[in-house]
Amino acid sequence: MVLNPSSFWIQANALLRKSLTFQKRNVKTNIRLILLPLILCVLLVLLQNFIDTQYNTPEFKCGCVCPNNRKNCDDSEKLCGVQYSEDTQAVFCKIPNPPQWPPLLQLPYVYCKQNESCPFNMLFTAENQSFAQIVSENMFPSAPTVNSSDIMTSLASNVLGSESSPGANSFLEPGFTSGFPVYYLQTQCPQNNSGFTFPYQIEGKTFKQAAWKS
Numbered sequence: 010m011v012l013n014p015s016s017f018w019i020q021a022n023a024l025l026r027k028s029l030t031f032q033k034r035n036v037k038t039n040i041r042l043i044l045l046p047l048i049l050c051v052l053l054v055l056l057q058n059f060i061d062t063q064y065n066t067p068e069f070k071c072g073c074v075c076p077n078n079r080k081n082c083d084d085s086e087k088l089c090g091v092q093y094s095e096d097t098q099a100v101f102c103k104i105p106n107p108p109q110w111p112p113l114l115q116l117p118y119v120y121c122k123q124n125e126s127c128p129f130n131m132l133f134t135a136e137n138q139s140f141a142q143i144v145s146e147n148m149f150p151s152a153p154t155v156n157s158s159d160i161m162t163s164l165a166s167n168v169l170g171s172e173s174s175p176g177a178n179s180f181l182e183p184g185f186t187s188g189f190p191v192y193y194l195q196t197q198c199p200q201n202n203s204g205f206t207f208p209y210q211i212e213g214k215t216f217k218q219a220a221w222k223s
C-alpha cells in the first residue's frame with residue numbers, strides 16, 4: 010500500500026483526537042498518575058527533614074569549643090576535634106593527622122610479673138639451621154633503644170608485641186589503647202623484669218603506656 014501525505018496527516022489527526030477523547034474520559038487516572046511521584050517526593054522530603062532534625066544534636070557531631078573560652082561564637086569560628094569531644098562524639102570527628110603506631114607482634118596470653126623473667130618461645134624453620142640461628146638472634150636487639158624525644162618512632166626499631174587482638178580500624182591501636190602492656194622482646198630474658206612507661210599523644214590528648222621486657 011502506498012501512503013500519500015494527505016492520508017497520513019488525516020490519519021494522524023484522527024488518532025490524536027481519539028487519544029485526547031480517551032484521556033479526557035480518564036481524568037482521574039491521569040491525575041493519579043501525575044500525583045503519585047509528587048506524593049513520593051513530598052514523603053522523601055519529610056523523611057529527610059525528620060532524620061536531619063533527629064541527628065542534628067550534639068551527640069551526633071564532633072565536639073567543638075569557641076576560641077578564647079568564649080561561651081558563644083559563630084559556627085565558622087568554632088574549633089572542632091577529638092580533643093574537644095566526648096567519647097560518643099569522637100567517632101564523628103575528622104582526623105587530619107592519624108597517629109602512627111609502631112608494628113606489634115601478636116603474642117599469646119603471657120602473664121609477666123614485675124621482677125621475673127617472662128619467657129616466650131618463637132619457632133622458626135630453616136634449611137640451614139646454623140644460618141637461621143644467626144638470623145633469628147639478630148632479629149631482637151639486646152637492649153631496647155628508645156629516643157625520649159621521639160618515642161613512637163624509636164620504638165619501631167625494637168621488636169614489640171602485645172596480647173591484644175587487632176581492632177576494626179587502625180586509628181586506635183588496641184595494643185596501646187586497651188590497657189595491656191606492650192612487651193619488647195629480647196633474645197635473652199633479663200634477670201629482673203622492670204618496665205617503663207612512656208607518654209604518647211593522639212590529637213593533642215596525652216596517654217600513658219607501660220612497656221615490659223619479654
Ligand SMILES: *[C@@H]1O[C@H](CO)[C@@H](O)[C@H](O)[C@H]1NC(C)=O
Binds near residue numbers: 123124
Ligand atoms: C621489684 O623489685 C623492686 C626493686 O628491688 C622492688 O622495689 C619491687 O617491690 C619489686 N616488685 C615486685 C612486684 O616484687
Ligand SMILES: *[C@@H]1O[C@H](CO)[C@@H](O)[C@H](O)[C@H]1NC(C)=O
Binds near residue numbers: 137138
Ligand atoms: C649454613 O650457614 C652457615 C653460616 O652462614 C655456613 O657457614 C654454611 O656453609 C651453611 N651450610 C650450607 C650447607 O649451606
Ligand SMILES: *[C@@H]1O[C@H](CO)[C@@H](O)[C@H](O)[C@H]1NC(C)=O
Binds near residue numbers: 157158
Ligand atoms: C632523637 O630524636 C630526635 C628527633 O627525631 C633527633 O634529633 C635526635 O638526634 C635523636 N637522638 C638519638 C640519640 O638518636
Ligand SMILES: *[C@@H]1O[C@H](CO)[C@@H](O)[C@H](O)[C@H]1NC(C)=O
Binds near residue numbers: 199200201202203
Ligand atoms: C634490673 O636489671 C637492670 C639491667 O637489666 C639493672 O640495671 C637493674 O639494677 C636491675 N634492678 C634490680 C632491682 O635488680
